[in-house]
Amino acid sequence: MSRKHPIISITGSSGAGTTSVKKTFEQIFFREKVKAVYIEGDAFHRYDRAEMRTKMATEAERGNKHFSHFSPETNLFEELERAFRDYGETGTATTRHYVHDAEESALHGAAPGTFTEWERLPENSDLLFYEGLHGAVVTDKVNVARYADLKIGVVPVINLEWIQKLHRDRSARGYSTEAVTDTILRRMPDYIHYICPQFTETDINFQRVPTVDTSNPFIARWIPTPDESMVVIRFKNPRGIDFPYLLSMLPHSWMSRANSIVCPGAKLDLAMQLILTPLIMQLIERKRSLK
Numbered sequence: 001m002s003r004k005h006p007i008i009s010i011t012g013s014s015g016a017g018t019t020s021v022k023k024t025f026e027q028i029f030f031r032e033k034v035k036a037v038y039i040e041g042d043a044f045h046r047y048d049r050a051e052m053r054t055k056m057a058t059e060a061e062r063g064n065k066h067f068s069h070f071s072p073e074t075n076l077f078e079e080l081e082r083a084f085r086d087y088g089e090t091g092t093a094t095t096r097h098y099v100h101d102a103e104e105s106a107l108h109g110a111a112p113g114t115f116t117e118w119e120r121l122p123e124n125s126d127l128l129f130y131e132g133l134h135g136a137v138v139t140d141k142v143n144v145a146r147y148a149d150l151k152i153g154v155v156p157v158i159n160l161e162w163i164q165k166l167h168r169d170r171s172a173r174g175y176s177t178e179a180v181t182d183t184i185l186r187r188m189p190d191y192i193h194y195i196c197p198q199f200t201e202t203d204i205n206f207q208r209v210p211t212v213d214t215s216n217p218f219i220a221r222w223i224p225t226p227d228e229s230m231v232v233i234r235f236k237n238p239r240g241i242d243f244p245y246l247l248s249m250l251p252h253s254w255m256s257r258a259n260s261i262v263c264p265g266a267k268l269d270l271a272m273q274l275i276l277t278p279l280i281m282q283l284i285e286r287k288r289s290l291k
Helices: 018-031 049-061 077-090 102-108 158-172 177-195 243-249 265-288
Strands: 007-012 036-040 127-132 150-156 204-210 229-235 254-257 260-264
Touching (some): 150 265, 158 177, 204 265, 243 265
Parallel strands (some): 007 150, 036 127, 150 204
Antiparallel strands (some): 254 260
16 A cells, blocks of 8 residues: 555446446545546456457357456456556556447547557556456455555445346347346356455445345346445444444434444435545545655
């Protein structure tokens, strides 16, 4: 961790809502005049879209039915760790962009499904913000988690996550339910070994829990709304957290454990603003005190 060049890492599984959380952070950065630079998790995938399809087919022919974007084999974990370490030491790092669609293609000048060239992040930033799958990953070779000053986990309960993935992949990508189910099954071992353990490393977890029946996610006709959900907020170290204040500011919330608050799903954005703004400003004030 670095007092001079702090790093905030948002880690979540696919479809968990990390992009929405990123927007909340951007609002805080704008309001508090914090200059952030960004690293996207999928920039550190090992293969582009076409290469991944080819590699997946090859692995399937070899009998490997669990080849996924979650694993060390398909990600540049060492390069991600180096980027975190370099930023903490120097205030800049090397990254790139993964181009998702035509809109991003026009912005970055690269074809959809490919990567841009590696480049250095702008200097003189206040902090680095990472959002992706592996912001707190720890393996026998790398420890990305140790370089982040504030680690946030964003994850829905598993059935809700599957519902969100099914709806997104069917509506936005045109996949069949059977194809999405195959993807879920293929990813499961890597999800267990490389995604779940990260939420033990995070400082705060936000977990959305539906209050409607999601017992069979594969036939659910719609995604539970925020009003049909609760959010469990877990603090790894609750010392210094003003729980009475948070409970007073989040109507209908309560403490389920000594380190956990439960609040209505529609209050997630407010909860993040209340909890994260002072933590971000602590990092910034600590940084500025060194100048």
